[in-house]
Amino acid sequence: MYDGLYKHFFSRVDAEQIHQLSISLLAGAGQFAPARSLLATTFSAHPTFPPINLWGKTFAHPLGLAGGFDKDARCLPALESLGFSFIEVGTVTPQPQPGNLTPRLFRLGEDSALINRMGFPSAGMTTLAQRLTNRANINILLLISLGKNKATALMEAVQDYTAVLNALYPFGDGFVVNISSPNTPDLRKLQTREYLSDLLSQLTQTIRTLAHDQSPKPLLIKIAPDLEWAEIDDILDLALQFGIAGIVATNTTLQRSNLKSIYQTETGGLSGQPLRQRSTEIIRYIHQHTEKKLVIIGVGGIFTGEDVWEKLSAGAALVQVYTGFIYKGPAFVKQALNELETRMRQSGITRYEDIIGIK
Structure with missing residues (x-):
């Protein structure tokens, strides 16, 4: 039906x-x-293997929804009913902003890809806090993506990120520092040691203060796929230095190789199948070079259970989907999880964690 x-x-x-x-x-x-019950009955996944335990939380299975789909946390109950084990909302900015001019989102059907130049459209942190105050119908684990306003100078970006973290800390189970979107001018410069050291210092100090006598909530960094290995090394060094919980690998790419769609020349970040190989390479690199000290959430080109297996076996503990969900529809999680678990049974594996880094 969805295909039609x-x-x-x-x-x-x-x-x-x-x-x-x-x-x-x-x-x-x-x-x-x-309606939620109907969605769950029709589409929700039913994992048959033990859940994943991370950061004191229980993930029913590895498949989550990437940031950018539900930017303003408008449809969390329904998305939970579709079977995701966790959802990343945002990216959230301190002040409301409209994002870039339209058109700014393009489907590249021949390439199983999307190009977006959204530019962090956001209702702002105050609206998000109000919306998340009542989570009566929401039990799903929630990551919140932190960003800066377009008008904020790069030298003042730390204040934006810490402001959003302060405002939304009570509502998230973890936080993702988005410094890798290609659609906000100069944002990716925050991935350099010059800026990132101060940013991580301030954010980790803020979390320690907000946590009081509780365990600090996890903070992750979302990185670009277009970085050189030496640049990734710098990020990993700082992540370990400041006790960052993990890396989200990766954001969208600016690269354009072997695309067929008429939209291939549109500016913005490319996601979907063309990103799959590069994101997996980076996941494997991080896993091998950090001695399993960082949790990796794998993103990029996940359309099937075999793609999930690829990301986990490269070193990811969890995965996030976006473009695959757009193309495959509401049954995506159920289908992908069934395919993943079939592969697990064929391989004699009885826990999701046992796939991590096996090749």
């Missing part, structure tokens, strides 16, 4: 209009228990 809708309707309408329609439908469905 995509072929005859979704593929012919502006990508962002379809996205906003999807968000509105999911937000509406999430307000009603019968």
Whole structure:
């Protein structure tokens, strides 16, 4: 059914209009228990292996939703009903901002990819805090992506990130420092040692203060796939120095290789199948060079259970999907998890954790 809708309707309408329609439908469905129950009955995954324990939290299975889909946390109950084990909301900025001019989202169907130049459209941290104050219908684990406003100078970016962390700390189970989007001018410079050292110092100190006598919530760094290995080494060194919990690998790429779509020349970050190999290479590199001291969340080109297996076996403990979810539809998690667990049984593996870094 979804394939037919995509072929005859979704593929012919502006990508962002379809996205906003999807968000509105999911937000509406999430307000009603019968609708949530129907979604769960129809689409939710049913893991048959033990859950994953990380940071004092229990993840039902490895598949989560990447940041950027539900930027303003409008449809968490419905997304939970679709079977994700965790969701990353945002990226959230201190002040509301509209993001870049439209059109800014493009489907590259021939390439199983997306290009976006959204530019952190955000309702702002105050609206997010109000929306997340009542999580009565939300039990899913929640990561919150931290960002800066476009108007904020790079030298003042630390204040933006710490402001969002302060405002939303009570509501997240973990936080992702997004310094790798290609769609905010100069943002990726924050990945350099010059800026990143101070940023991580301030954020980790803020978390220690907010945690009081509780265990600090995990802080992760989301990195770009276009970095050189030496640049990744610098990030890993700082992550270990400041006790960062993990790395999200990776964000979208600026590279364009062997694409077929007419949209291939659009500016912005490319996600989906063309990113799969590079993100897996980086996951494997991080796993091998940090002696398993950092948790890795793998992102990039996940469309099947075999793709999940690839990311986990390279060293990821969890994975996030976005483009694959757009193309495959609401049954994606159920299908991918079934495929992953079939592969596990064929390999004689009985725990998700046992896949991590096996090759």
